[in-house]
Amino acid sequence: xxxxxxxxxxxxxxxxxxxxxxxxxxxxxxxxxxxxxxxxxxxxxxxxxxxxxxxxxxxxxxxxxxxxxxxxxxxxxxxxxxxxxxxxxxxxxxxxxxxxxxxxxxxxxxxxxxxxxxxxxxxxxxxxxxxxxxxxxxxxxxxxxxxxxxxxxxxxxxxxxxxxxxxxxxxxxxxxxxxxxxxxxxxxxxxxxxxxxxxxxxxxxxxxxxxxxxxxxxxxxxxxxxxxxxxxxxxxxxxxxxxxxxxxxxxxxxxxxxxxxxxxxxxxxxxxxxxxxxxxxxxxxxxxxxxxxxxxxxxxxxxxxxxxxxxxxxxxxxxxxxxxxxxxxxxxxxxxxxxxxxxxxxxxxxxxxxxxxxxxxxxxxxxxxxxxxxxxxxxxxxxxxxxxxxxxx
Numbered sequence: 001x002x003x004x005x006x007x008x009x010x011x012x013x014x015x016x017x018x019x020x021x022x023x024x025x026x027x028x029x030x031x032x033x034x035x036x037x038x039x040x041x042x043x044x045x046x047x048x049x050x051x052x053x054x055x056x057x058x059x060x061x062x063x064x065x066x067x068x069x070x071x072x073x074x075x076x077x078x079x080x081x082x083x084x085x086x087x088x089x090x091x092x093x094x095x096x097x098x099x100x101x102x103x104x105x106x107x108x109x110x111x112x113x114x115x116x117x118x119x120x121x122x123x124x125x126x127x128x129x130x131x132x133x134x135x136x137x138x139x140x141x142x143x144x145x146x147x148x149x150x151x152x153x154x155x156x157x158x159x160x161x162x163x164x165x166x167x168x169x170x171x172x173x174x175x176x177x178x179x180x181x182x183x184x185x186x187x188x189x190x191x192x193x194x195x196x197x198x199x200x201x202x203x204x205x206x207x208x209x210x211x212x213x214x215x216x217x218x219x220x221x222x223x224x225x226x227x228x229x230x231x232x233x234x235x236x237x238x239x240x241x242x243x244x245x246x247x248x249x250x251x252x253x254x255x256x257x258x259x260x261x262x263x264x265x266x267x268x269x270x271x272x273x274x275x276x277x278x279x280x281x282x283x284x285x286x287x288x289x290x291x292x293x294x295x296x297x298x299x300x301x302x303x304x305x306x307x308x309x310x311x312x313x314x315x316x317x318x319x320x321x322x323x324x325x326x327x328x329x330x331x332x333x334x335x336x337x338x339x340x341x342x343x344x345x346x347x348x349x350x351x352x353x354x355x356x357x358x359x360x361x362x363x364x365x366x367x368x369x370x371x372x373x374x375x376x377x378x379x380x381x382x383x384x385x386x387x388x389x390x391x392x393x
Contacts, residue, residue: 095174
């Protein structure tokens with residue numbers, strides 16, 4: 001398999017070889033280093049424990065937006081999205097800028113939305129002509145916009161789920177590499193939720209709602225992170241944390257680049273004790289997905305909270321050589337990168353022989369880069385020579 005092949009044929013081979021999974025195991029020759037840079041024969045080294053971001057494999061969400069689709073570039077160019085984030089290199093701030101732009105361009109009308117095809121181009125074109133839309137349209141646009149900049153983004157359906165309070169709200173979650181977590185974001189209200197200053201995922205908000213009514217959760221709005229308190233008089237029930245008492249995730253997260261195929265997706269719900277003991281009501285009736293082939297339930301929370309761009313590693317020491325085997329599940333994967341100590345980042349393979357020489361602690365950092373140039377969370381490996389460790393307990 002040739003790394004970084006750009007043709008559609010090669011991408012098809014990659015997907016066929018992996019069953020559509022986004023894990024690329026590049027079976028290439030490991031880089032070689034001068035003999036003096038390798039651990040000396042018989043030298044004893046110890047792998048130090050390091051706290052790295054947790055890796056959870058992707059078992060459910062295998063469809064993702066295609067970097068090579070012309071629609072990605074067209075979306076950014078038609079609406080001047082590059083200018084929206086110009087000069088901002090911090091990932092989370094770029095996400096907030098794009099969310100704020102959507103809010104500034106799309107007006108709300110829940111009861112009589114402007115007739116338009118449920119596609120980001122159609123919605124945005126109509127909005128710029130004065131059209132108004134509801135939450136589903138906002139989530140479709142935000143999904144496309146954030147994915148076009150290399151952020152792994154998906155769509156959710158949520159609601160209070162009570163028989164007499166059973167509204168439904170469409171939002172998104174985006175994977176934020178800075179936090180190594182999914183974050184619930186709502187373009188309709190330019191908002192997300194935080195607890196003690198930390199942005200929350202949909203499941204984390206749900207947990208807080210069921211635990212104590214989400215007393216410690218606040219709705220944060222806009223670039224200035226203004227706290228918004230729900231006001232019953234406004235009728236905006238969608239900004240209440242208990243909007244996320246129930247959540248479902250679309251498994252097909254590639255609806256933008258598979259156009260003009262009709263979008264359709266199975267829904268995933270978390271099957272825990274809460275699910276088993278309660279019923280999700282939507283508009284006074286049990287949720288339509290119950291008892292249908294469209295509903296997938298899982299007891300595995302980590303299958304819902306899988307970790308894009310995060311690295312898992314296996315480190316071995318044999319015959320005086322230290323080797324690292326890397327794994328990740330990265331949509332639109334470009335390459336792994338490695339940095340020794342505080343040195344410069346350089347592309348690396350998924351199997352690396354570390355250039356260790358001399359005493360002391362040897363620190364190496366790895367990350368993935370996707371085709372958009374977005375870097376994943378850093379993954380550290382630290383090795384110490386046993387004799388040094390004995391002298392410096």
